[in-house]
Amino acid sequence: MLEPFKEYLQKKVAITDEQFDLISHKLKVKTFSKNEMILMKGDFSTQGFFVLNGLLRSYSIDAKGKTHIIQFAPEQWWLSERNGHFNEPSDFFIDAIESTQAILMPKDFINEAAEIVPCMNPLNSTMLNNAIRFMQKRINMLLSATAEERYLDFIKLYPNLTLRVPQWMIASYLGITPESLSRVRKDLAHKHFHP
Numbered sequence: 001m002l003e004p005f006k007e008y009l010q011k012k013v014a015i016t017d018e019q020f021d022l023i024s025h026k027l028k029v030k031t032f033s034k035n036e037m038i039l040m041k042g043d044f045s046t047q048g049f050f051v052l053n054g055l056l057r058s059y060s061i062d063a064k065g066k067t068h069i070i071q072f073a074p075e076q077w078w079l080s081e082r083n084g085h086f087n088e089p090s091d092f093f094i095d096a097i098e099s100t101q102a103i104l105m106p107k108d109f110i111n112e113a114a115e116i117v118p119c120m121n122p123l124n125s126t127m128l129n130n131a132i133r134f135m136q137k138r139i140n141m142l143l144s145a146t147a148e149e150r151y152l153d154f155i156k157l158y159p160n161l162t163l164r165v166p167q168w169m170i171a172s173y174l175g176i177t178p179e180s181l182s183r184v185r186k187d188l189a190h191k192h193f194h195p
Contacts, residue, residue, distance in 0.1 A: 002020075002027060004052050005103050019116060027103050028103070030102060030104055031099070031101050032054070032100045034097070034098055037093065037094075039092070039095075041090055041091060043089065045081050045090055046106060046107040047105065048078060048105050049078065050076075050077075050105065051078075051101075051102050053075055053101050054074075054096060054097075054098045055098045057071065057094070059095075061093070067172050068172060074161060079094065097165060110127075141153055148187065150174045151188070154170065
């Protein structure tokens with residue numbers, strides 16, 4: 001079951017089969033059923049997830065009970081709640097939108113793996129920088145982009161999710177109402193068919 005993760009790493013860094021065998025003993029594969037709650041707000045979690053198949057999401061719920069989706073994690077995406085790395089309770093919930101198989105990795109996995117496979121260090125740095133860039137772009141889109149621009153960016157980032165998640169979840173991720181999303185989709189369909 002770890003084979004897809006090994007292939008993923010081998011595309012990113014020069015890691016041999018033997019090196020992967022040495023670092024993989026701390027990894028566990030777990031299956032989550034559809035709608036299963038994986039992490040509750042306030043829990044302490046030091047695990048990260050690498051999605052093999054299926055779909056996870058992280059989200060918060062505000063004082064009025066409204067859901068705000070922070071991230072989707074389809075196949076070959078990473079998802080973690082960073083507070084756990086600092087021994088602080090989680091700010092977010094994580095659940096499975098679909099039946100999902102994911103690799104669970106402890107927070108120190110990459111650092112420990114880098115002691116055996118030094119080329120993991122640049123990968124870790126790249127992943128952290130990409131995560132920061134992703135969040136900065138996301139914040140900027142929420143602050144300044146139109147609903148249409150946000151939706152087009154969503155499609156570019158998550159090309160196969162529009163048919164896999166309910167529209168209200170996409171609207172939640174975009175920070176707009178489902179009605180606004182419906183209008184955006186109608187406008188885009190009209191533009192596409194009536195140039």
